[in-house]
Amino acid sequence: MARTLSQFTITPDGQGDYTLSFEDDDGETIDFTASFEQLDLIVEAIEELLDTDEEDALAVDEDEVAEE
Numbered sequence: 001m002a003r004t005l006s007q008f009t010i011t012p013d014g015q016g017d018y019t020l021s022f023e024d025d026d027g028e029t030i031d032f033t034a035s036f037e038q039l040d041l042i043v044e045a046i047e048e049l050l051d052t053d054e055e056d057a058l059a060v061d062e063d064e065v066a067e068e
Contacts, residue, residue, distance in 0.1 A: 003028070010039070 003024040011019045018039055020032045034042070 003026070006023045006025050006027075008023065009019075009021045011021070013019055013033070017033050017035055020034055021029055022032075023029045
């Protein structure tokens with residue numbers, strides 16, 4: 001089962017990489033090291049997913065239109 005994200009931090013290591021720390025509701029933390037390029041890909045993937053979800057949320061439901 002997936003854990004619930006409680007908080008996260010992204011900290012530069014001063015050598016071009018970043019440490020991503022994810023904490024769950026139980027206080028457990030897991031750290032990852034990522035490059036700038038990897039973070040950029042993560043950002044792009046999140047933006048694409050949120051844009052898709054936004055389009056779905058704003059889409060006109062044909063059943064609702066027919067009922068009006």
